[in-house]
Amino acid sequence: MIEQLDALLAQLDALQERALRELETINSSAELEDWDVRYLGRHRGELKNFSTLIPKLGKAERPVIGQKINAVKEKLESALEARRQELRDRELREALERERLDVTLPGRALPAGHMHPISRTILEVARIFTRMGFQVVQGPEIETDYYNFQALNIPVDHPARDMQDTFWVVPGEILLRTQTSPMQIRVMQTTRPPVRVIVPGKVFRHEAIDASHEAMFHQIEGLLVDERCTMADLKGSLARFAREMFGEDRRVRFRGSYFPFTEPSAEVDIDCILCKGSGCRLCKYSGWLEILGSGMVHPRVLREVGYDPHKYRGYAFGMGVERIAMLKYAIGEIRLFSGNDLRFLRQF
Amino acid sequence: MRVPLSWLKEYVEITQSPQELAHTLTMAGLEVETLDYIGTDWGDRIITAQITHLEKVPGSDHLSYTRVNTGSGEIGVICGAPNIKEGDKVPLALPGARIGDLTIGVARKMGYVSEGMLCSPRELGLGSDHSGIYILDPETPLGVKLADLLSDVVLEFAIKAHRGDLSSIIGIAREVAALTHKPLRLPEPRFNEQGQPAAELVKVTVEDTALCPRYSARVISGVKIGPSPGWMARRLLMAGMRPINLIVDITNYVMLEVGQPLHAFDYDLVREHHIIVRRARDGEEITTLDGVQRRLRNDMLLITDPQGPTAIAGVMGSAISEVNEGTTRILLESANFRPASVRRTAVALGLRTESSSRFEKGLDPELTIFGANRAAQLMAELAGGQVHPGIVDVYPQPVEARSILFSPAEVEWLTGLKVTSRQVHEALSALEFKVEEVSAAADAFGGEQLLRVTVPTFRGDIEEGADLVEEVLRMIGYDQLPATVPEGPLPEPQSDHWFEREYEIREILIGLGLHEILTYAMTSRQRMLNLLAEVNAQTAQVLLQKPADDGQAGWVIAGAQARGGSENGFASDSREPFDARSLPAVTIANPLSNELECMRLTLLSGLMETLQENSKRNRAGLRLFEIGRRYLPRGAGELPEERRCAGIALCGPAAISWVPELARPADFYDLKGIVETLLERLHIQRYRFSAAQHPTFHPGRCALLEVGVGRPDADDGERFTPVGFLGEVHPLVQQRYDLPHRAYLCELDLEILYAAVPERLNYAPISRHQELTRDLAVVVDQQVPARAVQEAIERHGGELLRTVALFDVYTGAPIPPGKKSLTYTLLYQAQDRTLTDAEANALQERIVAALAEEFGAVLRS
Numbered sequence A: 001m002i003e004q005l006d007a008l009l010a011q012l013d014a015l016q017e018r019a020l021r022e023l024e025t026i027n028s029s030a031e032l033e034d035w036d037v038r039y040l041g042r043h044r045g046e047l048k049n050f051s052t053l054i055p056k057l058g059k060a061e062r063p064v065i066g067q068k069i070n071a072v073k074e075k076l077e078s079a080l081e082a083r084r085q086e087l088r089d090r091e092l093r094e095a096l097e098r099e100r101l102d103v104t105l106p107g108r109a110l111p112a113g114h115m116h117p118i119s120r121t122i123l124e125v126a127r128i129f130t131r132m133g134f135q136v137v138q139g140p141e142i143e144t145d146y147y148n149f150q151a152l153n154i155p156v157d158h159p160a161r162d163m164q165d166t167f168w169v170v171p172g173e174i175l176l177r178t179q180t181s182p183m184q185i186r187v188m189q190t191t192r193p194p195v196r197v198i199v200p201g202k203v204f205r206h207e208a209i210d211a212s213h214e215a216m217f218h219q220i221e222g223l224l225v226d227e228r229c230t231m232a233d234l235k236g237s238l239a240r241f242a243r244e245m246f247g248e249d250r251r252v253r254f255r256g257s258y259f260p261f262t263e264p265s266a267e268v269d270i271d272c273i274l275c276k277g278s279g280c281r282l283c284k285y286s287g288w289l290e291i292l293g294s295g296m297v298h299p300r301v302l303r304e305v306g307y308d309p310h311k312y313r314g315y316a317f318g319m320g321v322e323r324i325a326m327l328k329y330a331i332g333e334i335r336l337f338s339g340n341d342l343r344f345l346r347q348f
Numbered sequence B: 001m002r003v004p005l006s007w008l009k010e011y012v013e014i015t016q017s018p019q020e021l022a023h024t025l026t027m028a029g030l031e032v033e034t035l036d037y038i039g040t041d042w043g044d045r046i047i048t049a050q051i052t053h054l055e056k057v058p059g060s061d062h063l064s065y066t067r068v069n070t071g072s073g074e075i076g077v078i079c080g081a082p083n084i085k086e087g088d089k090v091p092l093a094l095p096g097a098r099i100g101d102l103t104i105g106v107a108r109k110m111g112y113v114s115e116g117m118l119c120s121p122r123e124l125g126l127g128s129d130h131s132g133i134y135i136l137d138p139e140t141p142l143g144v145k146l147a148d149l150l151s152d153v154v155l156e157f158a159i160k161a162h163r164g165d166l167s168s169i170i171g172i173a174r175e176v177a178a179l180t181h182k183p184l185r186l187p188e189p190r191f192n193e194q195g196q197p198a199a200e201l202v203k204v205t206v207e208d209t210a211l212c213p214r215y216s217a218r219v220i221s222g223v224k225i226g227p228s229p230g231w232m233a234r235r236l237l238m239a240g241m242r243p244i245n246l247i248v249d250i251t252n253y254v255m256l257e258v259g260q261p262l263h264a265f266d267y268d269l270v271r272e273h274h275i276i277v278r279r280a281r282d283g284e285e286i287t288t289l290d291g292v293q294r295r296l297r298n299d300m301l302l303i304t305d306p307q308g309p310t311a312i313a314g315v316m317g318s319a320i321s322e323v324n325e326g327t328t329r330i331l332l333e334s335a336n337f338r339p340a341s342v343r344r345t346a347v348a349l350g351l352r353t354e355s356s357s358r359f360e361k362g363l364d365p366e367l368t369i370f371g372a373n374r375a376a377q378l379m380a381e382l383a384g385g386q387v388h389p390g391i392v393d394v395y396p397q398p399v400e401a402r403s404i405l406f407s408p409a410e411v412e413w414l415t416g417l418k419v420t421s422r423q424v425h426e427a428l429s430a431l432e433f434k435v436e437e438v439s440a441a442a443d444a445f446g447g448e449q450l451l452r453v454t455v456p457t458f459r460g461d462i463e464e465g466a467d468l469v470e471e472v473l474r475m476i477g478y479d480q481l482p483a484t485v486p487e488g489p490l491p492e493p494q495s496d497h498w499f500e501r502e503y504e505i506r507e508i509l510i511g512l513g514l515h516e517i518l519t520y521a522m523t524s525r526q527r528m529l530n531l532l533a534e535v536n537a538q539t540a541q542v543l544l545q546k547p548a549d550d551g552q553a554g555w556v557i558a559g560a561q562a563r564g565g566s567e568n569g570f571a572s573d574s575r576e577p578f579d580a581r582s583l584p585a586v587t588i589a590n591p592l593s594n595e596l597e598c599m600r601l602t603l604l605s606g607l608m609e610t611l612q613e614n615s616k617r618n619r620a621g622l623r624l625f626e627i628g629r630r631y632l633p634r635g636a637g638e639l640p641e642e643r644r645c646a647g648i649a650l651c652g653p654a655a656i657s658w659v660p661e662l663a664r665p666a667d668f669y670d671l672k673g674i675v676e677t678l679l680e681r682l683h684i685q686r687y688r689f690s691a692a693q694h695p696t697f698h699p700g701r702c703a704l705l706e707v708g709v710g711r712p713d714a715d716d717g718e719r720f721t722p723v724g725f726l727g728e729v730h731p732l733v734q735q736r737y738d739l740p741h742r743a744y745l746c747e748l749d750l751e752i753l754y755a756a757v758p759e760r761l762n763y764a765p766i767s768r769h770q771e772l773t774r775d776l777a778v779v780v781d782q783q784v785p786a787r788a789v790q791e792a793i794e795r796h797g798g799e800l801l802r803t804v805a806l807f808d809v810y811t812g813a814p815i816p817p818g819k820k821s822l823t824y825t826l827l828y829q830a831q832d833r834t835l836t837d838a839e840a841n842a843l844q845e846r847i848v849a850a851l852a853e854e855f856g857a858v859l860r861s
């Protein structure tokens, strides 16, 4: 009996060894299931065959064999489970490998649009001044002689009209506005101080078009009127604008000038953004760049709109948007703005 | 205004360097545009020389061969200028010298050897005169470097429109003196007067003293006409004028020096020796010194004698009494003319002169005597003239010096700059204002000291306190201004939201992949008519149509009423060939070119032209938009209507891409999708698209967009108002622009669009009850618009039908020809309970039945 027992135990060991060896060679889940049925199957599995022998064994041998069968079973089951997991992992790895993409191919994004640099510049300027309490208004682009000139202290036959060659619709009466300043008058005529507005918009000059002249361009007008504003406030406001627009270390310089609708008038320069004031071609070796014209609203203009010039004070300024954009983005030619070449527009 | 530094120094001591001086003046409002360093580029190879021999070059009509004495030898030079003669002293550029970009070398020409070049003033940078060689003073030493004799610095100013007094060397010197605290040294004209008094020799009648406030005349006899001395010619050249003859040069010299334009008549050619200043008669003619015959108008002022005009006052003289070789007696005019009149005349005649540009800025009537005397002095000294006693002076209303009561406190009130009364006093005195202290109580500006300021007559621009503030600021320095922040109250918010709205549209369209362009607001009628497949009076109307102002449905034709109330108001017979000029548009009276002759009526032509421009150099497709205005004419004398619009243009694929759907050329539904997304982003819920006809578009691929304005529950109900058309460009239009792909265009009226934007958004709670989904596939005739089917489904589905979405459109087998299949997914849900299948099925059946009845729709099996 002992011999029989030992033989059975040896057979079980051999079975276990064979099954484990075989398991290692298995590469698919189908083979794995086949192996499972062959060795561990509940009906005809090889281990089951041993179990059927148990009742034929002696009382003493039965538990020995039973335990051995269980030990082999556990061993094979855990080996199966480990192998199964291994295969699952490998199959997932292979599936992921098959799905590999070329992530360097361009994405399926819709191409982005771009804002015109003039619109972008106007928006930037407007944001700076709206943070200072200004409101944005717009006005008619086709104006009367009265609003564009006369109310701004530029009477008929005044030589200041030379500064602004005019496109006429009805000569002497209706024109394409040469400046955004007529909105100064329209705003003051319809509101009472305090006034704080900026006016962006198109303006027109009868000029031959070349690298630095356009027949249509854009201006931003600013106007502040209240009972306490001074030219020092003008300087402070524009210094803040210059810093926000052109960089924190920008310096602002005021110098004397003449505009018919301001008194005193000032030209405003910033130190050159390229050479920081040491002199270069951009600033014509002066170290300074002219950015806008400004001044205190002329008492005649205040009287024209019914404001008492001894009670109210105001400042006004006007800047060329193209000029600001050219300085800000180092653009050398004004014609690019109306040229609408996409190679240019896409850069903004 | 060109000011040679050497000339300026005659009237004021200058210790600053030219750059420092330019900076000082620029800061004070006299902007120095350029500093012109004359002679720095001459080097040592340009020297003085004398022509010793001159012969014509045989076979050439203009060249001559000269021998010139260089001081140390003689060389031969070929020269093409007409004005040289033997004995002239001239500038000579020797081989190796540089003239501009040219290096002088030894040249062989027509059998001669030329070893240098004689130079014109322009070649030397001495002004613009290139009519001949620069003839030097006879006293000039030979063989000397020209730079040692003639180098100078010229300051070039842009004189502002209000400061006629600065159009002179003395005017600039006065500012320099005030700004640098130096005395001004004015010339004092001294000369002997002898012979018959001027008053007996000449009579002056001023008929229009409004246009000619003062006319002063002197008579000088026995003058010799010849060339000017070298020093005077050189100053004229550097100031930008051309020497002509001594008498004319003296008048120009004094004008530059003093600022008073002068005119020298040949006394003997002034008929009856009688000057009459009067207005021209309409149509009267004069031939001016430039040889042009000019027709005059009644608002122009003339200098005449009893037989006719001799000069246009303040602008230009005529040949009739011009100084000439034989002139011996001079009638010297030193007058003052009304600025506006001179300007109007000069502009009308297109004749701007040194004289007119000074008069139009306003000159001091007190200046005429000084100018006349200074010229008389020079004519006596340089031309051997005899000055007759006295000045004939017609000056009925002498100007009175303006006096202003000025509070020094106004400086701080207006500028924030603290100044003392003493500083104000000093600043104004330096500028030759007379300042007296007046005691006063506190004034409007919080000051206690008042000044009575008497304005010099040459400062006609100074009228009130603010003007004096500027003068003080100029003297103390703009750089002294403090920088502060406005502390006043903020204004009430105002209601113009267009700035924000236009940027909202911009951001949306940019987000949809469109590039913003910005085209000229000026265009031509022809360029706009290019948008019409067939051009006639009927089709051209679309350029003028706009949504009805009162929010009523439909279009109106802009300006039709003003043009006579007929249906369209322009042209009549659509069979006649259409004349572009009859298209009403805002016309520019003085256009830059025929391409820019009027204001645009539409954004679409600019978009199409930009597509065309870019398609030449862009292989990817184009997606563009512009936000701008249409300018619609109204009645005569009225400002046009400016309507805010957005235009969109698509052409070709969205991108060059390996992704098929991006590489596909744009089609109608791409454009419509963009417009629908725009509507969605603006929360416009009530809108409709319908098939439409428009002469720009493909007749089967054009839609009209209308939005609902007003409220459905209001008394007058909801109305649909047109916003604009969108569609595929008609092939005949497309051809004209030579585009590689079909183009799609759209123009939206932003004012109507925003009228449909809800004032606030209404939130509906999300139902917690289950939703039921049913698909619905129906077969209908091809012609049935999808919108009609969808609207019918929505109508019959009622409240419980939450959403309807079309997810398939199919034609082809097994669908019969002429039919199409539309498949929708419908979602049913109640707000307050769970719907049963039976309820949803009943609704679904109701919809199917309705579609069958309305469109003959059958369920697709």
Ligand SMILES: [Zn+2]
Residues within 6 Å of the ligand: A272, A273, A274, A275, A276, A277, A278, A279, A280, A281, A282, A283, A284, A285, A287, A288
């Ligand atoms: Zn620089």
